[in-house]
Amino acid sequence: MSTSASLFTRVLACAASALVVAGVAACAPPENKDSGGQTQSGGKASEATSAQDFGGMDALIEAAKGEGTLNVIALPPDWANYGAIIKAFSDKYGIKVTSAQPDASSQDEINAANQQKGRSSAPDVFDLGQSVALANTAMFAPYKVATFDDIPAAFKDPNGTWVNDYGGYMSIGFDSAKVPPVTNVNDLLKPEYRGKVALNGDPTQAGAAFSGVLMVALSQGGSADDIAPGVEFFRKLKQAGNFLPVDPTPATIESGQTPVVIDWNYTNSSETKKLPSWTVFVPPNNAVAGYYYQAINKDAPHPAAARLWQEFLYSDEGQNLFAQGGVRPVRADSMAAKGTLDKAVAAALPVVDGPVTVPTPQQTEAASKYLSENWAAAVG
Template sequence: MTSTARFSRRTGLKAAGLSAVMALIVPLAAACGSTGAGETDPSAIGSTIEEIAANAKEEGQVRLIAYPETWANYAGHFAGFEEKYGVDVVVDSPDASSAEELQAVQNLKGQDTQPDVLDIGYSFTNTAINQGLIEPYKPTTFEDIPDNLKDPEGNWVGAYYGVITIGVNKDLVDNIPTTFEDLKKPEYAGKIALPGDPRQGASSIGTVFAASLANGGSLDDIQPGIDYFAELKELGNLTTVSDAASGMTTGEAAIIFDWNYNWLGRAEQLKADGVDFEYVTLEDGVFGNYYAQPVTAGSPQPNAARLWVDWLTSDEGAEQYALGGAIPARFTQLVEEGKLSDKALASLPDPEVVAKVELPTPEQGDAANKVIAAEWAKKVG
């Protein structure tokens, strides 16, 4: 694996400026005005998964962006994929935000360094389609993936999802909060942080959605979540961190929101760093969503790109996700068929929490993005 310049998946396009971010996040009115990344010659792609695998081995590598090793156990995915197929995994900007991923496809189209496959928040999928940045591919497990975790035309599949939780440095707080209401208490002054800017990253959008659900909002109404964080800032309880993991280690914040699988992936390192650490799901705001793995239009390694998506949605890929605390898209089927190990099942959120998760649609994500773009800066900053 190689890695280029590192950006946080949650901090975003600081150098590019707000106008570039808005161009990415707010869907275009019509796809005809977009500048796509080109199209793949169908004759270059194998007609069966066996042919795709053979062609991918000849291509030699799959090029990814925004796939951190500790995120949803991608380190395990990389090792398993390379061992099974003899195809190298190359990761550029492993911590890039979803907005940065789309910008990278725009900037690198037609070049050898163009990403083959993305890992973007659900609320960025329509933008990717409208901008002509991705092309359809239905993996061999497509029919087994629930309808709310795939585009019907195969433009993307959501291979996994997670739940918003809080990571807590127990050395810096006397009491672990259990609700969003608890976080308003004076004892948490200057100790609470989002994982980044909700105008740019899906984990931060998910955090605002969770706060909305805890304060009378819904998947169709994210405004109460924005208002909640505006109040938290006014109370003096909200701070910022450049990165969730380092923020926890250095004490920039004592309570930081992020996906459950991210905290699981960091737990060993945090323990090694001497952090007395725990992560919990707040009782009054259970929110989960998926990340989508679309093939980019005109990808340099079109067979390896498709093989990677097949791997992520396979039984083996599902096991790797579950070992990292991420709920595989085919979770219900795999449990019924006894295909997930006991260790993998033990790594997942409590079944009662999973049962509460209602996954938002891309359209609900589009609507939320527009409200955040209009309201976040003036209310939260």
Template sequence: MQAWDKIPDTAKDADGAYYADYTGIMSVGWNADKYGDISSLDDLLDPKFAGTVALNGKPAEAGAAFNGYLMANQLAGGDINNLQPGLDYFKKLKEAGNLTTVDVTNGTIDSGQTGVVFDWTYNQASYKKELKDKGVNWKYKTFPKAQVVSYYNQAINKDAPHPAAARLWEEYLYTADAQNLWFKGGANPVLLDSMKEDGTVDQATLKDAITIEGEPVSYTNDDSTRITEWLQNNWDKTIGN
């Protein structure tokens, strides 16, 4: 692949078995017309958010909820090895009557049932666009030192019936054209830093985009397994179904 050397070493297997393509950043989105500004997750303990804050599923079962939990945990003083602060935060949110376990859909957002949503930036961008057409000002933000990321990966099956076609497709995905398509959709493409340097990034998108600042919060497969097990053992007995 021509762009191989531009992919950060931390985002690819050294032998080429897999390689990252894009990620979202975990964020909080909300109806700014109804709730005003949100500066921190502690703001969500306010009674005005009664029954409307959605983690987007159970963190041991849903990817967005898992990563939303890690963001909240980080902001509460934890890290991927210290998970209790996040649970303490969501316990307070539940006791305040603000946490809802409703699964987030476009319908729950449209109706206002989920007025605050933990989700990936690329999903928030979609909500913002759809709601703008309905006259709703949907805002979303990430938080410094708690920008949780989880890259999707590309790979070619060793038994692919048409491996040359697969390789050609992979070449396209790592062109500026394809990477900018992900960027315009609200994601952070893996070649973003390289594209900034060589001037191929879409400048109009870059102007307003939420991008990774500094070192993001990430985790290994082993971390994911361990964290999921911890959440399975602790979420339901503390928060409930």
């Protein structure tokens, strides 16, 4: 689906997409002893669908502090400002946050929850992309945060089974001290970029990579209904010796190992603070946008802490922290109307004037199937 939009809000009001980087814990820790606690009303914390089920926000905070721990997964500190968000939550409530392997795929989050079900180290919450999230809603616990009504209907399940949290644009980041300026996707096929172009992840598992291939497909005459031209482009990129099969990280960027990276604009933009020569380019004629999906693991070992985490993320404080990471918080419009959105931060958020593509769930499913059947052969 394509739509014309001059503001990011209009762009992402259509649909949500993308996958997120995640991780799996490697060992089998002790079985979970924390879940199943009761609320003040006598119900199970794991079944609470709002703070009111605990007896109000103060009671939820008390229950979460009693658990004392929150397990998150797939949250790199430089991704959407999650490092600062985790610290702020922990400092505010005195709850220890255990962040498992931040550098993997969305599917790995789900795998970790299945592998560690019933154990105290299982993830309490998820931050997922569209494809993986919608394929695993049976694993989520419905919950409505206090600000639920502020979130547009297009960005949430009516029962709170999942809620979009933040969004961004697909981009090309490059080190202007090491490569010529990138002015369009086709530049990447030039000899000057030999062995220098990296994609953030495997598009069959990670949404940043999926959206990167979609962006490239658009530049080659494809669409959200036809991602094949994107796969063909990467085949050519591999044949030219330009495709670099390295999963980029801040370390690989700063060392010069991955001087060109196809990734979300906010992830690429975070590198400009450390590497002044790092430049971020969002192709104006091939723009791809998407939101991520936030959800609670129905088998969360710390169900109260999981719910308090959601309350924090969707509070004014949490949403402004997201905005500081260069992403568009889902409550941005409502907060702006109420005067609670940090104006300086909001003014710095990227805006793309022109056509922007946001794939529907059906388009994402079809494209994912094509990638699973053709990606490995193209770049292998």
